[in-house]
Amino acid sequence: MSNERSAHPRRRAEHLLLDRRGFLVAMAALGLSACSRSQERSYNLGQDAFLTVLNWPEYIDEADDGSLDYAGGTLDRMRADAGLSVTYQPDYGDTVSFDDVVAELSDVDGTPRWDLLILPNAQASQLITQGQAEPIPLELIPNHVNLDPVFMTNSWDRGSRFQMPWQAGITGIAYNRARVGREITSIQDLFDPAFQGNVGFITEMREAVGLAMLANGDDPSRPTAEGAEAAMTAITAAAEGGQIGAFDDVNMIDLLTSGSLDIAMAWSGDASRLPTSDFDFIVPDEGAIQWFDTMVIPKGSAAIAAAGRFMNFVYEPSNAAAITEWVQYITPVQGTQAVLAQGSSEANDLAQNEFIFPTDETRSRLYTWGVLDSQLEADLEARYGQLIDGT
Amino acid sequence: MAQSTVQYNTSGMSTASAGDPAAPPRSAAAPARPSGNKRTTPQIVRPMLPRILLALGALAVLAAIAGFEAQSSADTLADNTGPSLIALQDLSSSVAEANAEATASFLATEASGREDRLHHNAYLAAMRRAAEKSEEVSSLIGPNPGAHEALQDASAALVTYGGRIEAARVANTKLPEAVDFLTEGIGVAESQLQPAIRSATSSTQGLLAQETGWSTWAARAAGVVALLSLIHAQMVLARRTRRILSPLLVIATVLTLVVLIMFERGYFLRDQAIADAETGGYQAIAATAEIQADAFALHSAVGLNLLDASSDSGLEARDALDLQIAGLDVAVESVSDGADSARERAAADELQQRWVTYRQTIDNILDEASSDGDAAATLFESRGVSSFNGFNTSIDSVLFDNRSQFTDALDDAAFAVRFLPFLGIILPVLAALAALLGIQRRLGEFR
Numbered sequence: 001m002s003n004e005r006s007a008h009p010r011r012r013a014e015h016l017l018l019d020r021r022g023f024l025v026a027m028a029a030l031g032l033s034a035c036s037r038s039q040e041r042s043y044n045l046g047q048d049a050f051l052t053v054l055n056w057p058e059y060i061d062e063a064d065d066g067s068l069d070y071a072g073g074t075l076d077r078m079r080a081d082a083g084l085s086v087t088y089q090p091d092y093g094d095t096v097s098f099d100d101v102v103a104e105l106s107d108v109d110g111t112p113r114w115d116l117l118i119l120p121n122a123q124a125s126q127l128i129t130q131g132q133a134e135p136i137p138l139e140l141i142p143n144h145v146n147l148d149p150v151f152m153t154n155s156w157d158r159g160s161r162f163q164m165p166w167q168a169g170i171t172g173i174a175y176n177r178a179r180v181g182r183e184i185t186s187i188q189d190l191f192d193p194a195f196q197g198n199v200g201f202i203t204e205m206r207e208a209v210g211l212a213m214l215a216n217g218d219d220p221s222r223p224t225a226e227g228a229e230a231a232m233t234a235i236t237a238a239a240e241g242g243q244i245g246a247f248d249d250v251n252m253i254d255l256l257t258s259g260s261l262d263i264a265m266a267w268s269g270d271a272s273r274l275p276t277s278d279f280d281f282i283v284p285d286e287g288a289i290q291w292f293d294t295m296v297i298p299k300g301s302a303a304i305a306a307a308g309r310f311m312n313f314v315y316e317p318s319n320a321a322a323i324t325e326w327v328q329y330i331t332p333v334q335g336t337q338a339v340l341a342q343g344s345s346e347a348n349d350l351a352q353n354e355f356i357f358p359t360d361e362t363r364s365r366l367y368t369w370g371v372l373d374s375q376l377e378a379d380l381e382a383r384y385g386q387l388i389d390g391t
Numbered sequence: 392m393a394q395s396t397v398q399y400n401t402s403g404m405s406t407a408s409a410g411d412p413a414a415p416p417r418s419a420a421a422p423a424r425p426s427g428n429k430r431t432t433p434q435i436v437r438p439m440l441p442r443i444l445l446a447l448g449a450l451a452v453l454a455a456i457a458g459f460e461a462q463s464s465a466d467t468l469a470d471n472t473g474p475s476l477i478a479l480q481d482l483s484s485s486v487a488e489a490n491a492e493a494t495a496s497f498l499a500t501e502a503s504g505r506e507d508r509l510h511h512n513a514y515l516a517a518m519r520r521a522a523e524k525s526e527e528v529s530s531l532i533g534p535n536p537g538a539h540e541a542l543q544d545a546s547a548a549l550v551t552y553g554g555r556i557e558a559a560r561v562a563n564t565k566l567p568e569a570v571d572f573l574t575e576g577i578g579v580a581e582s583q584l585q586p587a588i589r590s591a592t593s594s595t596q597g598l599l600a601q602e603t604g605w606s607t608w609a610a611r612a613a614g615v616v617a618l619l620s621l622i623h624a625q626m627v628l629a630r631r632t633r634r635i636l637s638p639l640l641v642i643a644t645v646l647t648l649v650v651l652i653m654f655e656r657g658y659f660l661r662d663q664a665i666a667d668a669e670t671g672g673y674q675a676i677a678a679t680a681e682i683q684a685d686a687f688a689l690h691s692a693v694g695l696n697l698l699d700a701s702s703d704s705g706l707e708a709r710d711a712l713d714l715q716i717a718g719l720d721v722a723v724e725s726v727s728d729g730a731d732s733a734r735e736r737a738a739a740d741e742l743q744q745r746w747v748t749y750r751q752t753i754d755n756i757l758d759e760a761s762s763d764g765d766a767a768a769t770l771f772e773s774r775g776v777s778s779f780n781g782f783n784t785s786i787d788s789v790l791f792d793n794r795s796q797f798t799d800a801l802d803d804a805a806f807a808v809r810f811l812p813f814l815g816i817i818l819p820v821l822a823a824l825a826a827l828l829g830i831q832r833r834l835g836e837f838r
Contacts, residue, residue, distance in 0.1 A: 137734075139732075139733035139734045141737075145741045150780070152781060153784055159785060219508070
């Protein structure tokens, strides 16, 4: 069976017939047509496989000196146990943007620079729906069965056939207890004039607008134009009224600890670095936004098998536990909690952390941004970008 | 067309030039050919030309018609019939999913006393998808009265079903008959909606059979006539001119033969691809979709069982559930048997493992239900739904492979006959040109 629809003889011939040798090619294609079906994908699996991975910074275990490929680390064990030589580039969101990725993949004549991309779910869905992603080599990933079903129901990739989540997180609210002076329970607190100029908003539009929608009683998992517009209006008013002190993402925790902000939208994994003596991270009563970053093999990758091995390795619960211990985000790998529970006391603490292993009650208050008209979403993105630039 | 004539004199001496190799001068000893009794070579050969051209012309016209018909019918299969059948399976599984989510939503709302959001959203999404698929099928199936009628019945049943479920939702926690509304809704889905979808599917599936039309038989006949005419002309020329082959006529014969072979090959490959699509693809889709519908039905039944746990029929219901589970055990195992690639085997293995997880979870829920209904409902809401989602999306994964196989095979069927109209026109025209030149050259040798 052929899984490569783009390589189908019919389409191939349509393309080739544009050539001036059309007739001869048509005859040749006719001859080939009988044998081109029912071909399985095959991979050249050598002893050592090389692949280049693009990921966010600080998203895999590091040594104390900041090196990634240290003895006993995930990348080191990957080489020893799975025969994978990984060129790991933690540059996404730093020196490499999604536009750079799209531009790279638009060059149809070349092999993409990266063999495996770790992208936010919204951007991964964009690549997948536009046919810019390879199906994952399921036959090389027996650990696919460890994938938490929560991540398998996305309408754009039911059953997770084109991507495998790397880590997930919650965009909730982090705040400095002393400076805020009260317990924070609601998203509405972000708009409280008492905190004017000391509120941080996340730079990711879907998360900020999603939280504002929840504050308005709207459901961001089924966003409507009216609901999104009302949320954007509220955020715009807050930004223009000086309520928002900063729009940020990876530095939000630093802004809180340095005292530049008192209360902010924050990612659960980053918030785990806040000193618990002074700070709290909450899922507000109205709910919070859940997101995930996911592994995608870009179209044309020359290392599909190696990417499959990489995925299988990180979906082994013991390997996933090592990553979770360091990044402290929600792991999509079932079985990780049990591994951590049997580890050191620190690991055991993590196994009990509800922001790494959310309870059913917490899960019921988490919303993943749904599908909105792409033009409207682009418009919201542009307007939100203007607000960020204006601060 | 220039008419060349060759005249013989009564003395038996040819008027052709001495240098003409095709008309050797007769020896003086040769007996004189009696004038008027027998026709000359040009007189014999010349009438063959229009017959050959006529046969090749007829072949061109009929092969083009047959080719266009085959192409159009195969394209309809690939672009309409196949997608219709897939959309009908989607419609069926969307209804089953809506059923399961409606039950889960009802249960969650009843247990918590407040409107359940997650399952109700999933129910609405499934209903929206069902409506979209119904419209999609309607726009794809074309002139198929049986399928249209069944689809209208399905649409009407979908509205009735939605009404009952909405009534159950509104009445939930307020009226005791809310469960009855839910049960009625599920009854509508099972007794009206799903049978209507099955009827539309059966009617559409009949379109997969490709019939051989009159134009194909006529083209075959014209091809055979043209081929025989060409062979006959060569035999006559060979006998009359003492030369074995006329290269241009051989080319014309080969081209005619190629037309016939390409058509037969095209039809053969098309039929083979359609057979593959039916056996390797569609039957697998239907079987997998059946598993999915059974899985939704089981999930829904477990939910209803929890709602009905206090009644006397609890044990009977448990027996019925065990039967459903046993059926799914067998069906899920058969998916592995049908896998014919490493990828499909991997997907089938995962399906099997996720089924085992779901089945164990159901067992736990049902065991819990006998002692603590609320705890069972909570378990159903959390691990029950999660393990069901894992199982259900694994079925989606297998379905995805089957659909690829089905649509690829239909694409292959369309591709097998794609160039027939082009070949049906161009090759007979080239053959006619070659025949014309070949015969004229031979006749020219007698000038």
